[in-house]
Amino acid sequence: xxxxxxxxxxxxxxxxxxxxxxxxxxxxxxxxxxxxxxxxxxxxxxxxxxxxxxxxxxxxxxxxxxxxxxxxxxxxxxxxxxxxxxxxxxxxxxxxxxxxxxxxxxxxxxxxxxxxxxxxxxxxxxxxxxxxxxxxxxxxxxxxxxxxxxxxxxxxxxxxxxxxxxxxxxxxxxxxxxxxxxxxxxxxxxxxxxxxxxxxxxxxxxxxxxxxxxxxxxxxxxxxxxxxxxxxx
Amino acid sequence: xxxxxxxxxxxxxxxxxxxxxxxxxxxxxxxxxxxxxxxxxxxxxxxxxxxxxxxxxxxxxxxxxxxxxxxxxxxxxxxxxxxxxxxxxxxxxxxxxxxxxxxxxxxxxxxxxxxxxxxxxxxxxxxxxxxxxxxxxxxxxxxxxxxxxxxxxxxxxxxxxxxxxxxxxxxxxxxxxxxxxxxxxxxxxxxxxxxxxxxxxxxxxxxxxxxxxxxxxxxxxxxxxxxxxxxxxxxxxxxxxxxxxxxxxxxxxxxxxxxxxxxxxxxxxxxxxxxxxxxxxxxxxxxxxxxxxxxxxxxxxxxxxxxxxxxxxxxxxxxxxxxxxxxxxxxxxxxxxxxxxxxxxxxxxxxxxxxxxxxxxxxxxxxxxxxxxxxxxxxxxxxxxxxxxxxxxxxxxxxxxxxxxxxxxxxxxxxxxxxxx
Numbered sequence: 267x268x269x270x271x272x273x274x275x276x277x278x279x280x281x282x283x284x285x286x287x288x289x290x291x292x293x294x295x296x297x298x299x300x301x302x303x304x305x306x307x308x309x310x311x312x313x314x315x316x317x318x319x320x321x322x323x324x325x326x327x328x329x330x331x332x333x334x335x336x337x338x339x340x341x342x343x344x345x346x347x348x349x350x351x352x353x354x355x356x357x358x359x360x361x362x363x364x365x366x367x368x369x370x371x372x373x374x375x376x377x378x379x380x381x382x383x384x385x386x387x388x389x390x391x392x393x394x395x396x397x398x399x400x401x402x403x404x405x406x407x408x409x410x411x412x413x414x415x416x417x418x419x420x421x422x423x424x425x426x427x428x429x430x431x432x433x434x435x436x437x438x439x440x441x442x443x444x445x446x447x448x449x450x451x452x453x454x455x456x457x458x459x460x461x462x463x464x465x466x467x468x469x470x471x472x473x474x475x476x477x478x479x480x481x482x483x484x485x486x487x488x489x490x491x492x493x494x495x496x497x498x499x
Numbered sequence: 500x501x502x503x504x505x506x507x508x509x510x511x512x513x514x515x516x517x518x519x520x521x522x523x524x525x526x527x528x529x530x531x532x533x534x535x536x537x538x539x540x541x542x543x544x545x546x547x548x549x550x551x552x553x554x555x556x557x558x559x560x561x562x563x564x565x566x567x568x569x570x571x572x573x574x575x576x577x578x579x580x581x582x583x584x585x586x587x588x589x590x591x592x593x594x595x596x597x598x599x600x601x602x603x604x605x606x607x608x609x610x611x612x613x614x615x616x617x618x619x620x621x622x623x624x625x626x627x628x629x630x631x632x633x634x635x636x637x638x639x640x641x642x643x644x645x646x647x648x649x650x651x652x653x654x655x656x657x658x659x660x661x662x663x664x665x666x667x668x669x670x671x672x673x674x675x676x677x678x679x680x681x682x683x684x685x686x687x688x689x690x691x692x693x694x695x696x697x698x699x700x701x702x703x704x705x706x707x708x709x710x711x712x713x714x715x716x717x718x719x720x721x722x723x724x725x726x727x728x729x730x731x732x733x734x735x736x737x738x739x740x741x742x743x744x745x746x747x748x749x750x751x752x753x754x755x756x757x758x759x760x761x762x763x764x765x766x767x768x769x770x771x772x773x774x775x776x777x778x779x780x781x782x783x784x785x786x787x788x789x790x791x792x793x794x795x796x797x798x799x800x801x802x803x804x805x806x807x808x809x810x811x812x813x814x815x816x817x818x819x820x821x822x823x824x825x826x827x828x829x830x831x832x833x834x835x836x837x838x839x840x841x842x843x844x845x846x847x848x849x850x851x852x853x854x855x856x857x858x859x860x861x862x863x864x865x866x867x868x869x870x871x872x873x874x875x876x877x878x879x880x881x882x883x884x885x886x887x888x889x890x891x892x893x894x895x896x897x898x899x900x901x902x903x904x905x906x907x908x909x910x911x912x913x914x915x916x917x918x919x920x
Contacts, residue, residue, distance in 0.1 A: 329862060406817060406863065410870045413810045414752045420813045496798040497742070498667040498751060498880075499688065499758070 289368070296364035303360020311353035318345035331402030332395060351391070355384060383443070390439040397435020401428045433457070505614045510597045514618055517593045521553040522546065522643050523621035527608030528559055531629035532566040534743045535559075538627055538634050539575040539594075545639030558615050559596035560608035568629075569596040606713035609721075613699040623647045624699050628690035633741040641735040642693030645785050651733030653725040654693035657685045658740045659788050662887050662895040663797060666880040667758060669899055672719070675851055678906035679766055680726045681776040685734060687722045688758070694721075698730050712768065716761020723765040727772040736786030752873060759869040763858045774914045779907060800884045801838075807878030808837040817871050821857040826850055830875065833882070842882035844905035850875055851906070852913035860920045 327344040362377045405428035412420035437454040546555045559572040616624045623646040645651040676687040811834035829846045858868045
């Protein structure tokens with residue numbers, strides 16, 4: 267009996283040390299991959315940041331309004347943000363490669379899944395950035411045009427245009443990375459539909475007179491003789 | 500040398516048959532049937548009365564009229580009543596009307612007129628605006644005379660203006676062009692002008708034809724080009740400038756956009772000339788201006804002031820990106836009291852130059868920069884008209900001169916920032 271217990275303990279000990287002997291090299295390899303990956307990611311971060319500074323990336327972002335949005339969201343400057351994204355993407359890639367080396371069944375395929383996820387994430391970021399650029403452009407164009415056309419509440423109108431474009435871009439970005447797809451699409455459809463219905467009711471019930479005046483102005487029944495207006499030239 | 504592809508074979512034959520001319524009168528037209536006959540008659544009378552010995556050609560470059568304008572030009576007679584005129588010219592004034600099939604617009608028509616002037620070795624070229632209903636025969640010697648006498652290469656018009664007349668010129672274009680180019684040109688947007696063949700040939704050789712500068716702002720470009728390249732400028736006192744009332748006039752935002760794009764494009768094109776230029780020199784004026792004429796309806800100044808206050812508030816986020824803090828503070832303060840609106844000369848000059856810099860640096864889409872200036876221009880116009888509601892012509896002239904001097908004071912710092920951009 268004692269001999270059996272001793273044998274079992276001896277076998278368990280052997281198994282344990284065999285496992286350690288098998289895992290240790292893998293752990294060392296994983297640690298090396300992670301360390302080397304950190305160095306490479308750090309070097310890439312600075313290289314990307316230097317390229318962005320040299321190409322006046324921040325100036326371009328300020329022109330298209332991205333810097334203002336980042337500032338509002340308490341995020342760092344565009345060049346810093348991009349270089350940070352590059353750093354984390356590269357290092358996470360190395361981390362997952364290192365984890366894959368350990369051979370844990372539960373973690374198998376993570377690298378493949380990450381490699382499939384990264385392009386979609388990048389596309390989503392591009393969609394968001396484009397959405398911000400287009401939203402800012404549309405906001406400014408609408409504001410200036412509304413002011414010059416004497417439209418009432420020009421800031422409300424332009425703000426609504428910007429909000430709509432941002433919501434659309436956000437929904438598209440979330441759909442791209444397949445996050446809560448059904449919820450996002452349904453919520454977007456409901457919200458968008460509600461806004462359009464509300465506008466239609468408001469305009470139809472409250473804006474009938476205005477619509478009539480606009481149509482009369484553009485399609486007069488009897489063309490009026492030209493009323494002389496003040497000349498600026 | 501003119502690009503002969505501008506001139507069709509049929510036109511070339513007509514021009515060769517005409518031969519050398521002393522005076523070429525160019526009339527660019529587009530659906531001007533209601534006014535072109537009187538204009539051609541005035542031109543013809545002017546030639547007959549003041550240049551009876553000169554060989555002359557009235558050349559109409561038509562950019563696609565569908566109301567019979569070219570036919571009216573060809574068939575217009577000097578006197579429709581059948582009476583015999585006391586003085587008759589010794590030479591025939593030829594008349595050619597031809598369609599232009601290139602890019603539509605006045606720029607293309609002017610290019611053709613210059614090409615014809617170059618081909619026919621015209622000593623003097625006079626360009627008339629067919630939208631003007633107040634052209635008299637005296638305009639011809641006023642615009643052609645200084646050129647023929649060798650006193651000038653470019654003769655710009657000068658009209659008597661009412662205090663509220665053409666504020667886009669008096670409040671913005673004139674002081675800006677004067678401060679930048681350093682010449683006291685009263686009407687930089689020359690609707691009609693006279694020029695020498697040397698200047699016409701020079702313009703033909705410039706590579707700007709077909710671009711936005713000549714498409715929308717050929718008049719201003721020609722004035723700026725003459726000043727920037729050392730051609731002798733002059734001004735001729737003409738009568739009041741009364742315009743035909745077209746059925747559909749372009750909206751103010753479109754007109755403002757065109758004018759500002761033309762001004763900014765010229766300043767960018769000629770910055771090597773105007774950046775180091777100092778104080779302005781006087782442009783000689785031939786003739787005497789008659790008294791100012793009150794033309795057109797008065798604007799709703801109180802409404803403009805109230806709108807200015809509302810628009811400055813609405814556009815504040817955009818103005819923050821264009822104007823410096825002191826200027827923005829000044830503009831906001833001015834807009835805060837619309838009933839006693841005061842937008843002083845120095846503040847307005849600073850505003851215009853900062854917008855110009857924003858346009859040059861493209862801090863945002865250039866169209867947005869120029870359209871954002873429009874409400875401020877209207878506010879400045881309202882402030883000026885409020886201040887001079889009951890001022891006489893002399894007081895208004897002094898105020899406009901003071902405005903030009905304010906622009907000249909603001910120019911050096913703007914030029915320094917322009918160079919850094």
